[in-house]
Structures are given as structure tokens and as C-alpha cells.
Amino acid sequence: MHLTYLYFHIYTLLLIHKPFGSLAAKVSISQNITGLIGNIDIPLTCSFTNDANEKTTKVELFAKNKTDDFDDVRPIAIFELDKPGRLITSGNYLKGRVTLTNITSTSTNATLTFHVLKCEDERDYMCQCEYNDNDGASLPKEKSPPTRISVQESCIKIQRSNVSEVEECIAVTLKHAPAQKNGPRYKKRPETNTRPADQRAENQNLE
Numbered sequence: 280m281h282l283t284y285l286y287f288h289i290y291t292l293l294l295i296h297k298p299f300g301s302l303a304a305k306v307s308i309s310q311n312i313t314g315l316i317g318n319i320d321i322p323l324t325c326s327f328t329n330d331a332n333e334k335t336t337k338v339e340l341f342a343k344n345k346t347d348d349f350d351d352v353r354p355i356a357i358f359e360l361d362k363p364g365r366l367i368t369s370g371n372y373l374k375g376r377v378t379l380t381n382i383t384s385t386s387t388n389a390t391l392t393f394h395v396l397k398c399e400d401e402r403d404y405m406c407q408c409e410y411n412d413n414d415g416a417s418l419p420k421e422k423s424p425p426t427r428i429s430v431q432e433s434c435i436k437i438q439r440s441n442v443s444e445v446e447e448c449i450a451v452t453l454k455h456a457p458a459q460k461n462g463p464r465y466k467k468r469p470e471t472n473t474r475p476a477d478q479r480a481e482n483q484n485l486e
């Protein structure tokens with residue numbers, strides 16, 4: 280054996296994660312997300328503008344395989360004004376694995392959060408908004424650009440790696456470690472007094 284094999288499997292960490300879409304369009308969606316199997320609480324956010332003359336009545340979230348076309352798939356989730364966001368039939372595979380926000384007349388986004396990222400979540404996503412004008416008439420639907428969630432097996436698989444590659448992997452690992460579920464999450468301590476009545480709040484600094 281003259282080869283050194285270093286094999287890292289780091290499942291609960293995020294490699295790159297950019298939550299916000301940034302196009303100037305009316306409807307946008309989180310930019311491409313690269314995650315690892317087992318990453319927790321990964322939000323996919325659809326953002327939309329609401330001006331004074333119209334209101335968003337419905338947001339539909341679509342998912343497709345890379346080879347499919349959005350025109351051929353049904354939405355996986357629907358967010359309707361003042362109703363709980365819900366998964367529909369094509370999104371049944373996500374039951375119990377995601378949280379959906381509820382949209383109200385003041386909302387500017389609708390979010391589906393993956394509790395624990397799985398291989399099958401590697402798909403292309405797009406959202407579409409429906410608007411009504413002040414008279415209640417429907418306006419043309421607006422679509423976001425597509426975005427992709429890529430799910431990788433681990434942070435890095437190193438074969439005959441050099442020191443700097445290993446160090447980089449460890450750095451990425453540590454950077455995201457505090458965000459792990461059940462891991463310590465530090466909340467800044469309130470800077471006011473510390474009377475006994477505040478003891479409980481202080482104990483909640485670590486949650």
C-alpha cells in the first residue's frame with residue numbers, strides 16, 4: 280500500500296448556500312443552492328413584489344428533473360392568500376420533510392424549508408405568482424427564473440490530497456458546525472441587568 284487514501288464523509292454540512300434570488304424581476308427565487316445530503320433547514324424562497332394596485336393571491340412552486348420541462352409538470356406546493364401553505368399531489372414525496380410558510384396580504388415571500396436534504400431534492404425549481412388588481416380581476420401570471428438544488432454526498436472526498444485541501448475541508452466543516460440541529464446556537468446575551476428574574480432568559484442564551 281503506497282497510496283494514502285483520505286476519505287471524508289461529512290454529511291451535515293453545507294458547502295455553499297445562497298438564500299436569496301437577486302434578479303430585478305417581479306418574481307425571484309433563491310439562487311442555485313449546493314448542499315450535502317443531511318444538511319438541515321435549507322430554505323427555498325420565492326420572493327415577489329406587491330404594489331399598491333395589485334395583490335398576490337397565489338404562489339405555486341414547481342419542481343422538475345433536469346431533463347423535464349416546467350411546462351409539463353404540476354406544482355409541488357401551493358401558497359394561497361391567508362391559507363396555510365400546502366403540498367399537493369406531485370409534492371407528496373415531501374410530506375413530513377418540509378415546512379411551508381403562510382402568505383398574507385403583506386407577504387413578500389413564500390418559503391419551503393427542507394428539514395433534511397435528500398438526494399431526491401436535487402431538482403430544478405421555479406415559482407409562479409398570481410395577482411389580482413384592486414377590482415379583483417386577475418392579472419397575468421409571473422414566473423421566476425429557474426433555480427437548481429444540487430445535493431452532494433459529502434463535503435469532500437480526498438484521494439492523495441495535499442494539506443491545504445484537507446485544511447480547506449476542515450475550515451468549511453467548522454464554519455457551519457454551529458448551525459447543526461441540536462448543536463449549540465449562541466444567542467447574544469441581553470446587555471441589561473441580571474436580576475434573578477432574568478436568570479431564565481440568561482439560561483436561554485444557549486438553546
Ligand SMILES: *[C@@H]1O[C@H](CO)[C@@H](O)[C@H](O)[C@H]1NC(C)=O
Pocket residue numbers: 310311426427
Ligand atoms: C444555476 O445552475 C444551472 C444549472 O446547473 C446553470 O445553468 C446556471 O448557470 C446556474 N446559475 C447560476 C447563477 O449559477
Ligand SMILES: *[C@@H]1O[C@H](CO)[C@@H](O)[C@H](O)[C@H]1NC(C)=O
Pocket residue numbers: 343344
Ligand atoms: C423525474 O420526476 C418524476 C416525478 O416528477 C419521478 O417519478 C422520476 O423518477 C424522475 N426521474 C428521474 C430520472 O429522476
Ligand SMILES: *[C@@H]1O[C@H](CO)[C@@H](O)[C@H](O)[C@H]1NC(C)=O
Pocket residue numbers: 362363364378379380381
Ligand atoms: C401556517 O398556518 C397553519 C394553520 O393556520 C399553522 O399550523 C402553521 O404553523 C403555519 N405555518 C407557519 C410557518 O407559520
Ligand SMILES: *[C@@H]1O[C@H](CO)[C@@H](O)[C@H](O)[C@H]1NC(C)=O
Pocket residue numbers: 298324326385386387388
Ligand atoms: C420573508 O418575509 C418576511 C416578512 O414577511 C421577512 O421577515 C423575511 O426576512 C423574508 N425572507 C426572505 C428570505 O426574504
Ligand SMILES: *[C@@H]1O[C@H](CO)[C@@H](O)[C@H](O)[C@H]1NC(C)=O
Pocket residue numbers: 441442443444
Ligand atoms: C493542493 O491542491 C490544490 C488543488 O489541486 C492546489 O490548487 C494547491 O496549490 C495545492 N497546494 C499545495 C500546497 O500543494
